Amino acid sequence: MTTFEAILLTIVTASTPLLIASLGELVAERSGVLNLGVEGMMAMGAACSFAAAVTFNSTAIGVGAGVLAGAVMAALFALVVLGFAANQVGSGLAVTIFGLGLSGLIGAPFVGARRDPVAPLHLPGLTDLPVIGRLFFGQDLFVYGSLVLTLAVALYLNRTRAGLILRSIGENHASAHGLGLPVLKTRFLAILFGGACAGLAGAYLSLVYTRFWSPGMTAGRGWIALALVVFAAWRPKWVLIGAYVFGAATVLQLHAQAAQFGVPSQLLSAVPYLATILALLLLSLRHGRAIGTPGSLGVPFVPDR
Amino acid sequence: MSSRTLIGALVGAAALAFSAGGADAQQKLKVGFIYVGPVGDHGWSYQHDVGRKAIEKAFGDNVETTYVESVPEADSERAIEQLARTGHGLIFTTSFGFMEPTLKVAKKYPNIKFEHATGFKRAPNLSTYAAKFHEGRYVIGQIAGKMTKSGTIGYVGAFPIPEVVAGINSYFLGAQSVNPGVKLKVVWANSWYDPAKEADAGKALLDQGVDVLAQHTDSPAPLQAAEARGKFGFGQASDMERFAPKAQLTAIVDNWSDYYVARTKAVLDGTWKSEDLWGGFDKGMVVMSPFKNMPDDVKKLAEETEAAIKAGTLNPFKCPIVKQDGTTVECKGNGALSDEQVLGMNFYVKGIDDKLPQ
Amino acid sequence: MRIELSPRASVSPIWRAIAPVLAFVTAFLIAGFVIWLMGRSPIAAFQVYVSQPLSDPWALQEILVKATPLALIAIGLSYCFRANLWNIGAEGQYVIGAVVGSWIALKTHGTDAGAWVLPAMLAAGILGGALYGLIPAFLKTRFGVNEILTSLMLVYIAQLVLDYLVRGPWRDPKGFNFPQSVTFDPAATLPPIFDAGRVHYGAVFAAVAVLVTAVVLGRTLFGYRLRLTGDAPRAARFAGFSAKTTTLAVFAISGGLAGLAGISEVAGQIGQLQPSISPGYGFTAITVAYLGRLNPIGILVAALVVSLTFIGGESAQIMLKLPLDLTQAFQGILLLCVLAADALVSNRVRIVSRGGVR
Structure with missing residues (x-):
């Protein structure tokens, strides 16, 4: 394996959790709900999936538990922001604080436990192809899952009736409600999906990325996922690109350090953030201003009668 | 009593x-x-x-x-x-x-x-x-110098503070003492504790041809990255053998x-x-966990070095210490750098190609 | 079964006042139940968490110290949030304010420069924070770049800038190369209000910010314009209010106050620059702003309450050996209860069984 291939593989690993979490958040935001609880849901996903995987000695059960944990947190969030029409920003932050705390309690007995690596795909012949073999045919299932998910979300939003309903609710919930569309139900499901994705991303962190659990291991990735949705202007294809741009910048700055350019490491560490701002700036210059923000984003829905 | x-x-x-x-x-x-x-x-x-x-x-x-x-x-x-x-x-x-x-x-x-x-x-x-963690780092440096096949060893640092810099120097001097041509690559995670980023930093070093990896960040993630690639590494702060039974050569235990x-x-x-x-070793504040996954001669060398440092007959920073720019550091201790010089260390020793972030 | 919401025709001010109290009771009942399940006494927990801090002058003072930066930042953020602008980068504006203000302290260090130093530092802190806040505002007004992303990314960049400065150019030459600046001269230190206390003049700035904001929002054209821009952007445009000017203005105010909080903390509390100067005040302040319903007095109360939960959480760790994670989870539950209660005051909720009135 050449260095180039190896770097590409690392970039894929670094980008996948961001991509998964961002896709979930994207669906929630397209339905008009700003969910700032991603970080907390991700932390819960990481803790619960690891705890379940160790207890039952099964990665599959672990992943299921992570997804479920994210969804349960999302249901709590939905109860407050949909059921009571509470402020979304405040509630999302509260869910993050709650999730970080609760994940610490759940994970505490599992500090020091470890899991074996999740076996990557191996297709005889294809995986052994030079250069592209490992990259395209030798990843773990999460990576393929995240790409399928991207496609599915894109098709759902743009090609299905349900997707159209979700988008119109996100654009203007009052008129959608007037048309008889189920605003709260659609949003509830969208929030659940977002939570499940955040949980899955968390599971990826503790089961694949590091294969152990430690408190606060999400280390702000939930916030990056949120930012990437904005970066993508709420379009799935651009979430994919954004996640990989950010992942690549994260990994490449470490390589730049190892290659000894003599630039301050803090400057290199700032590269992913600078690159994202710059990329968004360039995109905005090309596509004009104010793209794609769902009209009702962050506004609580209370039907007027 | x-x-x-x-x-x-x-x-x-x-x-x-x-x-x-x-x-x-x-x-x-x-x-x-x-x-x-x-x-x-x-x-x-x-x-x-x-x-x-x-x-x-x-x-x-x-x-x-x-x-x-x-x-x-x-x-x-x-x-x-x-x-x-x-x-x-x-x-x-x-x-x-x-x-x-x-x-x-x-x-x-x-x-x-x-x-x-x-x-x-x-x-x-x-x-x-x-x-004096740097005493342990001299020992692992020697092991790394012996175990490397590619001739390039790596180090994941948290932040360029004197304690970490002294650790890097000690690690490198240890490696150089048994393998004069050895090269060292350093990556800063700019975080004490972000397991995924530490893993990325470890992988970056491995991708650049490093085959023995040391770390001065908190989690076992870099060591685990070495294990996944079939390379070697060292535990940091605690014995991390259970995270990397094949890769951990030893650990510097606080x-x-x-x-x-x-x-x-x-x-x-x-x-x-x-x-x-x-x-350090003398007061039992720094302890090496069992030496594993290495040939007997390397193990013997490591044990001897540990004993010599413990007995005070070997000091990782024995004079002369030469900086990267070729100047010799003034010898303020007794035949070695003084404690103050080690505690405030902000230079790389000669032979490290990297530039220390200032 | 489903939940049905409808807005209440008139909201009684009494309920508005009682709702948070009920939320507290609910949250404590939930937490008490959990603590009881863990085999501890919920009453002791309540005492340690709430009664004790509120009856202890020392703890009350600490609550003020902690609430000061939270209130300052949250007041600033309320300008942005009222105009529906998502500034989530207050943490970065806080850091840059502290850096720019400290620059004067470090330049004048040991020069006996006189009484102008402190006011200049505070002004520089405000200016630094405001300019940093204007970056996302400018990118938004000029290029249409979304402010959520830019303001958040600028947080990470600000932290790295601070990190670079204290590890490099601004490091205390006599500090054994440890990453921190010199300790500020007395002339560059924000004094405590009472001798031997820890409450510094930042608390006064926070109080002034609250009062001024109350007047601005209630009595001035600018306040009206803000509310209109947030509630009815189209109407605001018809009224001839430029969204651009508003955006720039609120980001400058918000950044300026965050910067003031930053330099006040550094000059009043910490006394030097170091790699970490904020335990996440900029992010916690977002919660504070919404908890206080974006109302200046509400924000002041919310800042005090949130500080109480931090200090109570510490006491619970020390006195009852309850884990930090538990107190953090409780903090989350408490916030959710308060926000839900607040929403319930404005809306009527009915549980409707399936097939009920549509």
């Missing part, structure tokens, strides 16, 4: 300690800890907590221990003072960033004993202590237990004095 006199001493000491603390009428010494990270970080705070438990085990009902975890440095003065106000007679603050706050609180509560790890400001009731027990006993006995202790 008979049990009766021991109890007598304990009661006396506890009474002394509490006359100041303003505590309730308990006859126990309360020992408090401030941690910078979560106790579950597998590394720095985790090992301090092991030391805390050792106190409980050693003194049983005569002590009570408390900890406050994940205390942000900017917000630590209050947490330390909370411990001081709640009847703690001995308080350990276990991160460099707690130095000024600890000093401030120590001045306010002159009858309570404070101990600050890795700092340099002392007071009559404030001791400092730290461990052993605070003996020190914490001794200092608690000193308070109980009434013999506590403000000191500055910088212990």
